[in-house]
Amino acid sequence: CHRSGLKNSAFNLAAMLMRPENRSQIDEKYRKKIEAIVRKPQKGRGEEEEERSPCPYCGESDIVGTTLQCHKCQRQLPYCIASGRHIVSNDVTFCPECEFPALRSELTKFADDGEGCPMCGSDIKAEQLTVAGDWQAKIEAHLSD
Incomplete structure (x- = not known):
């Protein structure tokens, strides 16, 4: 989502994945990237118009x-x-x-x-x-x- 410009969706999905009940199921190599999306949300998190x-x-x-x-x-x-x-x-x-x-x-x-x-x-x-x-x-x- 984040790469394709759907920053609001990326933030919402990342926040869901970082909930305590889901966090332990995420591979360590992906966890840091997901945490970064939640910790540092983009300003103006609006969705870009899809192509x-x-x-x-x-x-x-x-x-x-x-x-x-x-x-x-x-x-x-x-x-x-x-x-x-x-x-x-x-x-x-x-x-x-x-x-x-x-x-x-x-x-x-x-x-x-x-x-x-x-x-x-x-x-x-x-x-x-x-x-x-x-x-x-x-x-x-x-x-x-």
Whole structure:
């Protein structure tokens, strides 16, 4: 939430996670980041207006990026493992290891920062991330497995 500009949501969820009944269940490596969000809330914690993008299937609906179902064609939309937003047909790539879909522009940021895949943790290089032209067939094949 915090990375995607939903600072108010990030604060509320972080505060819930830091309650005594939930705190012991959080891995130590994430606890410090969550505590920082609760201790130092952003000034003007308002939500940024969410980006809108077309449905990757029908292309006609202008839908909020975090919506995972198109209201026009009624299809479930694949989400990006790097941003949590639905994918856009002209910017789809796949992790070379786990083959989960991502927005190439977002996953490239992870690679450039030296971070691994957010889903499987494998090291990725920006050169490995190419725009997938056959993304629909690849996703359908994974769903049928």
